[in-house]
Amino acid sequence: MSDFVSLGLSDWLVKQCQQLGINKPTPVQDNCVPAILEGRDCMGCAKTGSGKTAAFVLPVLQKLSEDPYGIFCLVLTPTRELAYQIAEQFRVLGKPLGLRDCIIVGGMDMVTQALELSNQPHVVVATPGRLADHIRSSNTFSMSKIKFLILDEADRLLEQGCTDFTKDLEVILGILPAKRQTLLFSATLTDTLQELKSIAMNKPFFWESKSETRTVEELDQRYILTPEKVKDAYLIHLIQKFTDEHDDWSIIIFTNTCKSCQILTMMLREFNFPTISLHSMMKQKQRFANLAKFKASVYKILIATDVAARGLDIPTVQVVINHNTPGLPKIYIHRVGRTARAGRNGVSITLVTQYDIHLVHSIEEQIQTKLKEYPVEEKEVLSILTQVNVTRRECEIKLESTDFDEKKEINKRKQLILEGKDPDLEARRKAELEKIKSQKKKFKQKIQEHIQRQKRGQLKKKLMKKKQMKNKKAAQEKP
Numbered sequence: 001m002s003d004f005v006s007l008g009l010s011d012w013l014v015k016q017c018q019q020l021g022i023n024k025p026t027p028v029q030d031n032c033v034p035a036i037l038e039g040r041d042c043m044g045c046a047k048t049g050s051g052k053t054a055a056f057v058l059p060v061l062q063k064l065s066e067d068p069y070g071i072f073c074l075v076l077t078p079t080r081e082l083a084y085q086i087a088e089q090f091r092v093l094g095k096p097l098g099l100r101d102c103i104i105v106g107g108m109d110m111v112t113q114a115l116e117l118s119n120q121p122h123v124v125v126a127t128p129g130r131l132a133d134h135i136r137s138s139n140t141f142s143m144s145k146i147k148f149l150i151l152d153e154a155d156r157l158l159e160q161g162c163t164d165f166t167k168d169l170e171v172i173l174g175i176l177p178a179k180r181q182t183l184l185f186s187a188t189l190t191d192t193l194q195e196l197k198s199i200a201m202n203k204p205f206f207w208e209s210k211s212e213t214r215t216v217e218e219l220d221q222r223y224i225l226t227p228e229k230v231k232d233a234y235l236i237h238l239i240q241k242f243t244d245e246h247d248d249w250s251i252i253i254f255t256n257t258c259k260s261c262q263i264l265t266m267m268l269r270e271f272n273f274p275t276i277s278l279h280s281m282m283k284q285k286q287r288f289a290n291l292a293k294f295k296a297s298v299y300k301i302l303i304a305t306d307v308a309a310r311g312l313d314i315p316t317v318q319v320v321i322n323h324n325t326p327g328l329p330k331i332y333i334h335r336v337g338r339t340a341r342a343g344r345n346g347v348s349i350t351l352v353t354q355y356d357i358h359l360v361h362s363i364e365e366q367i368q369t370k371l372k373e374y375p376v377e378e379k380e381v382l383s384i385l386t387q388v389n390v391t392r393r394e395c396e397i398k399l400e401s402t403d404f405d406e407k408k409e410i411n412k413r414k415q416l417i418l419e420g421k422d423p424d425l426e427a428r429r430k431a432e433l434e435k436i437k438s439q440k441k442k443f444k445q446k447i448q449e450h451i452q453r454q455k456r457g458q459l460k461k462k463l464m465k466k467k468q469m470k471n472k473k474a475a476q477e478k479p
């Protein structure tokens, strides 16, 4: 493996890396940095925690130092927290350059952001929705001269999931120059390679870490098979165990909905565990504050939805618990990748109910690794079961007495308005669709019943006929 100087980086940048303890390039840096410095588009697919951020930050800073101007580079990323983390890497590594960066994400003041954009920062790190809003609403900045477009977590940005970025990306790509370098990075790029290739047009340099497995060797991947009703008791038991056994530990627990995130946080607090949450129904400032407290180990347990599944780099996280089994292997890969980063060890434990076993099989097939069962003293779990379930019920009642569901409804309406839709019209449409769906279901049921009746009738007739034939035959055979 080479060193950073031989990759083509200047001494000041190498020194800056050394100050951060980055002494030797990781394979993704070793391979992608020279290609980017050569001026090529690049697609880099490497495991979680393998240093992909520095693989694009370093060559961009090198090129920026040779010809500094603003706006030089645009980085797009799917979550707001990740945007801050990437901007911080640029800021720290680019300090000797006097780098000016600007973060454009939702949930923060738009006017301040517009002012910052008009000040020609060198690097803009943004989530697509908010940047597209700025483009639609103002002409006080230009991105027509940018040299680099970077899509971090590129597959997430381009997939059509629950948050669909494609329309916003179209708006953004519309103001960028055709002549630019486009860099795409993710731990799960290969899943959506074809769509990605159309974004990086100039015969991109493609690099993928060669490994049979898709998760890191340092990660001990476990599962616990549990009935749905005992899941929380297992969770409390596991946390108690880690608390008893380790002084210096941090845990991220992933769950599938904001509500579940909220209830679990309340529950764990009832059991006196230092817990904090992160989900999309929280105010942005609260999200940042909670993440900062978790990073500083003020709180040792973070309960999060998949908004925290990608990219977050928190070295103290030793354990990831999946309270629900992820429906997609790539979500599993990113979630468990929040631990065992940059060569450290880590454990992931996935709680699996009997209905999720097929999901575990497809995860194992994708990551080419078998999850091992995590040994648990079942007696100990059962001894706290009633207490845990009563506490959950109490927390659910407490949450119902707040305006949590109402807020959810308001957020949904806000989102629809932002998408240019009329919430009332959408609600009517949804109700109409539900009605049609239920009518279709009833109709289908009726047809099924009719077919069944017909079949039964035919069978009955057949049997009758058979019986008649038999009787006739018997009568004929009688002497």
Ligand SMILES: Nc1ncnc2c1ncn2[C@@H]1O[C@H](COP(=O)(O)OP(=O)(O)OP(=O)(O)O)[C@@H](O)[C@H]1O
Binding pocket: 021, 022, 023, 024, 025, 026, 029, 046, 047, 048, 049, 050, 051, 052, 053, 054, 186, 187, 310, 311, 312, 313, 337, 341, 342
């Ligand atoms: N060459 C290096 N040597 C040692 N540590 C490094 C090196 N490059 C990066 N790191 C550190 O490794 C950690 C993980 O890096 P990074 O966040 O870029 O991972 P990633 O590959 O983007 O992961 P993910 O897929 O989860 O986003 C960071 O704390 C970073 O400072």
